[in-house]
Amino acid sequence: MGTVPMDDGDGGDTVTDLDPTDEALSALPQVGEREVETTLRPRRLADFVGQPRVREQLELVLASARKRGVPPDHVLLSGPPGLGKTSLAMIIAAELDAAIRITSGPALERAGDLAAMLSNLVEGDVLFIDEIHRIARPAEELLYLAMEDFRVDVVVGKGPGATSIPLEIAPFTLVGATTRSGALTGPLRDRFGFTGHMEFYAPDELEQVVRRSAAILGIEVHPDGAAEVARRSRGTPRIANRLLRRVRDYAEVRADGVVTLDVTRAALEVYDVDELGLDRLDRAVLGALVRSFNGGPVGVSTLAVAVGEEPATVEEVCEPYLVRAGMLARTPRGRVATVAAWEHLGMRPPAGSAVDFGVVELGRFDQSEPTLFD
Known part of the structure; x- marks a missing residue:
């Protein structure tokens, strides 16, 4: 575990070096549309809005590390997209007065990509890996040793004559971000000293x-x-x-x-954003579910075909908010529209639909047929 062949490549084009103290981000008149999102990011923990619990916990971790003069524990930030995980990673670097190197899990296809990056770190640097649950297995195994012992093993030669040479790396702080914490392997998750879960904003x-x-x-x-x-x-x-x-x-x-x-x-x-925040695709999904399938239940693949989208798009983009808004329910038999969905579309659920007093009633289904829970 944690060995790197010498010919694995340097992966230099997968990394972005950022100085969190760069004053250029505040030069608003020169900022174009693509740079606006970066400009709006808070620079310090005190400027970060929302997530009070995570901010308090993270403030303690960083303050303790600064007091002891050592890099803080590795940090894992999980939660849905758009809640500020990348902003917090940059804030961590700014609070530590350290440089940050940014990459993503899908970009680390080979262990050599990660090894080259780690060997170039300076003591105290912050390495941010976005979508860390998508990191390749060889790179993940290399990361275990780097996180715990701050070293990587380089393999010189091939076959029976191969020799493993340990390579020391500077102490650093890894900040990982994931939208699917359940997809992380247990060994990787356990190596993070602090885990913060980001919640939706009020x-x-x-x-x-x-x-x-x-x-x-x-x-x-x-x-x-x-x-x-x-x-x-x-x-x-x-x-x-x-x-x-x-x-x-x-x-x-x-x-x-x-x-x-x-x-x-x-x-x-x-811009097709209604009073509840639903966009065109959200309403298309609800409309197909209600008008074409009488409110469900219907499988996500069939529903995706009805709206002309990929099943992954419906499941990962539309469903989380529709479920949270109480308009769609996931049942053992498929997706079901709730009373709120019918009312939002200006319709009333007909007799025999899979809703009752605003709550999906599984008892109306034929219980003689097996379900996923049987």
Whole structure:
């Protein structure tokens, strides 16, 4: 475990070096649309909105490490996309006054890619691996030894004459981010000293995010306009920032440039975002489930064909929010529309549909047929 052949390549094009103290990120007039998301990231833990529990725990970990003068334990951040895992990784580096090197799990296909990266780290550096659950198995096994003993084993030669040479690496802090913590192997998960789970944001927290982003971007936004953007952002700061920019576009072109409640509603109607934050694809899924399949149950593959999308898109993009909003239920027999889904589409569930008083009633199914739980 943890050995690297010498001819595995350097993987130099998979890494991004960032200096978290770079003042260039605050040069707003020169920032283009692609750089806006980076500009809106908070720079310090005190500026990070939401996730109070994770912030408090992480603050203790970092403060203790600074007091002892050693790199902090390795950090694992898990949770749905868009909640600030990458921002927290950059904040960790900034709080430690350290450089950060960024890569992703899919980019680390070979152990040599990771070995070259680790050998170039300076003591105290932060290595951020996004989507760490998708890292290749050889690289993951190399990471075990690097995380625990700060060394990697390099194999020189091939066959019976091969020799393993240990290579010391500088003490570093690994920050891993994952949207699927259950996909991590047990040995990798256990090597993280701190695990923080990111939760969806409350509307008042998202309103703070919107107001902060509006101030950075120079957007004049009324309180009711900020609240409306936050309410339709599905509990996700990334979506809130994206909707704010689209509302800004509408306000600049079709209004006086001020984001008010009426301007926000008109803009989001143009961009097919309804009052609950559902977009075109979300409504297409609910519409197919209700109109084509009488509310279900129906399998995700069949539902995906009905809306012209891949099953993975429906399952990973649409379903999490629809389930959380109480409009879709996953049952042993398939996906089922709830009363809330019927009402949101302006329809009433017919007799015999798989809902009862707003809750899916599994007892209405034919219990003589086997289910996944039998």
